[in-house]
Amino acid sequence: MMSLHIGLDFGTSNSGVAYFDGNRVKLLPIDRQNVIPEVVKTILYIDRYYRHYIGQEAIELYYRHNINRLRRYVKKWAGEIDFRGADMHYVRDVYVYVDELQPGRLLQYLKTILRRAGAAESYTGTQVFERYYEVTDLVGAYLGALKSRAEALLGEPVTGVTLGRPVRFSADPAADRQAEETLRQAALLAGFEEVDLELEPVAAALFYEQSLDRPQNTLIFDFGGGTLDIAIMRLGDSRKRQVFASGGIGIAGSDFDRTIIQKRLLPHFGAGAVQHQPEIQGLIQVVPDWIALPKLSTPQNRYNLEAAIQNGIAPARLSTLKALIFNDLAFSFYNQVEAAKIALSDAGAAVIALNSRDIDLWELYTRTQFEKDIGEHREQIEKVVLDTVAASGLEPEQIDAVVKTGGSSSIPAFSRMLVSIFGAEKVKVSNTFSSVVAGLAIRASQTA
């Protein structure tokens, strides 16, 4: 039995795994429950028995375990705070209320904690029930789950991995090295025997670089689910590869989902129709936050909603809100929103619909509306692109090619934005969802 080397794109919001067999890249359908099976959400759920779940399975379990569950808050000592003044010094105990019936811990932004692990505001880990998980344990658990899934799909053991890494984890070189080392250790902990790292923009540009016959200044526009990463590089000669500048912003696909809900769907749950009911208005405002939603399923909130419905306060809409919170529909709801957003990259209109007991939500959403809703984000992103170009010391005219990759890069508004800055002939499309991971897979096969 041969051992395989895979490419693994460990993203802030989404990850992916690919394998290059010498002829073509196979993107592994690593999360069959996801809207796009080749993409898995970078989310880890640890239950009370310390079992690890990732991706949509993690989200689904998190909802299933939390909606309509019992809660019991107990006061626990968390530590103490020293108060020091000019003429006094006292210590005060700090207590927190902990839900002792909590069925599990959901952890996201694992890549961000990797960045913080190397930084001055050091993050070393977290307590999950009775066990302490260091950063390497958390990232290792996630990578381990990906490795197991990849082995199940490929039918053979996977021993080597080429992991992507951003151009800079941190502006501080020591912290940057520390973050890279933590990622490497986590991969070893996950069971990979050989671990290599490659810059994500380089991986994204690998296809493109292989087609070049002379060096070029290239802007990589990697726009995924969680972040926008921009790198301006000199490509074409692997020995003289140079990164002129890198930049980015924490705006991407999941923010657009939140914006759609915020601007278009909240009225279905009573926004605008409920006045002078601060506790109900508070519930409505939480709807865009998929992590916070299950926490709303408390008896008190149910009572408040039922009382408002009984009193005739927007009864149909509050019934919809109640159904969303208590009928385990949140998972379908957020998937519907994401699917509509993806559909709008190709079509002019899409429908967000949720039909179940006590809920009949229907919203026709057009590309014009979407572009209007994300207008503010578009301006921020344009500014980041221009700032990064400026930081590179190059003029837009000196950029020879713009390679866009990542799911959100296919949103037409951003394609138009890049065309308007650099010109239509320079904007190239790399594999939307897979160029980084495909490049990593090719690199993995070269290093194997």
Next chain:
Amino acid sequence: MMGHPFTRSIIDFPEIGMVLFVPCFCIESQLMINHEKIEEWIKEAEERPESAQLILKHIANRLRDLAQRNEELLNENIALQLGNRVEEYERRIAHLEYQLELLRRHFGGTLPDVESLSPNGDSRSVADQTYSVLVYTPHGTVARLLVDPQAISNGQVIAHLPLTHFEGEAPPHILATASSEELLFVFSSGRVSTLPVEEIPPVMMGVDQEVRSEQMLVPDEPSGAESLVSLLPFSGLAMCEVLVQTSRRGYAKKIGAAMIESILANHFIGTGVRLPTDQTFHVSLCMKEDQLILFSRQGFLIQLNVSQLPHSIEEVMRLDAADHLVGALVREAGHSILIATQIGKLIHRTPDSFDTASSFRSRGTALYSKARREQGSRVVGAAMVKENDIGVALHSQGQVTLHHVKDLFGSGTIPVSGELLAFTALALPGLPAARA
């Protein structure tokens, strides 16, 4: 496309030659589909003509769904206007009121607080409750005997009834219950009727507790070939989830509580039989998770999970050709079972001493040996009892006798003149210490 606000609900798709009028989408900004939104759809169609067809398709699909739902709502409205729904709701309300009245009686006049309920759900004390023993025959005659639980002596004869029991005919039955109960009369034809116990006048007794035959009343006369097969205390109706109807030949079916309203309104529960020679035997009020225990005349017993019983009539206990059921009890926590034979011999069992049947159509567990069965031992009745309860026996000579269950546990027998015809128990919520 721009114009007066009230014309905005017309969507014009010139590129596909269609105009879509959206009549039911209202114009107030708070509504889900308002002018602003429609304007945005139009803008999309103007900017990208290829979107127009898609928008139209989505709206048409939604209109189709809404039209279908609208028709359903219109049908519902018509039913409401015609009064059908009102009548249905009135019937439901009347049934709920009836159940409430039964509950009130069950709890002795007033509905108690939850805290004041005893574990078995009965808040009455012996002192403020009266009790009745009802002796009834297949011909529909019922004799109601009053019982004062404070003044009972063991083996006391409370009445001497003029019984004429013919060979081959089902013997009379007895029921002991609180006088505040509601009775369900079950007839062999499947007919049912209800009557409060207190509406049956108590029999007047002469010297030596003699009751004259003309004092035996027929509250609900069986018609034609039907016979009265069971009287059932019914005030716990609101607290049961299913009715279980059993037949003499060991068949059973369960009926959901939702059907009770219809059964009472139509005075018909169904014959509950599959074989032409069979006959309804009893109806039990159960919860879904209860166990039902059936006894046969030849001394077999089977315990069944109510949850596993069928909804259509099916054989649940395999009986010999000459055998038939004589008892059907719902298992109660903290109670034991007292089974009486025709010679007054008592068999005491706890429900834990036998298993729940895993499949239907088995003969069940034998209560006594084959030899005794061949010698002619037959079961005449069984009751779920606690130590403080009162055993009630009906003798073939017509005597109705009362016995402290505690004493019956000790003696294991009921002194019999002739034969025992029936045996049951009067459940008391609790007796004063002096009497015990």
